[in-house]
Amino acid sequence: ITAGVTSQKQVQSNFSSTPVRETNSAETTSHLLVLNIVTADSGQPVPNVELDYWISINGVSTHKDPLRATRFGVCNVPVPDQAAELRLTSQMDGFASTRLDWLPDRGEQIPAQYTLQLARAVRLGGTVVGPDGNPVAGATVHFEPRPPSPQSRPQTSSFPWNFKATSDANGHWQINRIGKDAFQTIHGDASHPDFVASPFSDYSDDSVAQTQLLAGTYGFH
Numbered sequence: 001i002t003a004g005v006t007s008q009k010q011v012q013s014n015f016s017s018t019p020v021r022e023t024n025s026a027e028t029t030s031h032l033l034v035l036n037i038v039t040a041d042s043g044q045p046v047p048n049v050e051l052d053y054w055i056s057i058n059g060v061s062t063h064k065d066p067l068r069a070t071r072f073g074v075c076n077v078p079v080p081d082q083a084a085e086l087r088l089t090s091q092m093d094g095f096a097s098t099r100l101d102w103l104p105d106r107g108e109q110i111p112a113q114y115t116l117q118l119a120r121a122v123r124l125g126g127t128v129v130g131p132d133g134n135p136v137a138g139a140t141v142h143f144e145p146r147p148p149s150p151q152s153r154p155q156t157s158s159f160p161w162n163f164k165a166t167s168d169a170n171g172h173w174q175i176n177r178i179g180k181d182a183f184q185t186i187h188g189d190a191s192h193p194d195f196v197a198s199p200f201s202d203y204s205d206d207s208v209a210q211t212q213l214l215a216g217t218y219g220f221h
Contacts (some may be wrong), residue, residue: 029206029210033077035100037069037090040117045073049118053077056085067156068092086110091162096121096157096179108154119157122183125174125216128190130165135171136145141193141220143175146184146204158182174216183210190220 015116037046042218053064057080070076074151079086084105090098095118102110128139147158157179165173167190178186185204191197196219212218
């Protein structure tokens with residue numbers, strides 16, 4: 001089973017200006033934001049969390065290389081001078097992907113320290129089968145939460161994001177990065193280049209499908 005892998009598509013479409021990929025920068029860093037990443041239920045450090053990292057300066061959004069916390073759950077985030085927006089999204093199996101977002105150009109202050117509390121994710125799973133009922137390997141399963149606006153700030157685990165997984169040789173797939181609140185608003189489908197994609201379905205009011213997704217028995221056709 002391939003674990004859920006997130007996409008940047010929705011982040012790009014929602015970010016405040018045109019995204020530009022940049023791995024090396026000569027920007028002047030005014031200070032560091034020190035993140036202490038802990039579990040929401042126990043307060044214990046979460047090691048090695050990856051953070052998707054965007055910065056907006058002078059109307060240009062830059063997608064930086066991901067950051068990674070230490071084994072003690074600490075991550076130093078460089079904050080360039082003139083930053084108009086800072087957006088970080090945690091990526092860790094077993095925990096809800098969580099977004100941090102500050103807008104200094106709207107009067108918000110990026111703190112020197114922040115404790116990022118990660119809630120446990122809900123584990124979703126199921127299978128993908130073809131028209132003959134046989135399992136389909138290599139299919140892409142895609143879920144997208146559609147929470148109401150506005151989301152809580154600066155931290156939320158219910159926000160627009162693309163969650164993806166790939167089915168294995170037996171057609172099985174699993175995603176373990178969606179938060180409980182985000183799960184209540186998800187839409188999703190499955191696709192493969194050799195087949196017609198399944199319908200893009202709304203699961204927010206489908207209690208039967210939700211039960212099957214949580215039990216790992218939901219079937220995409």
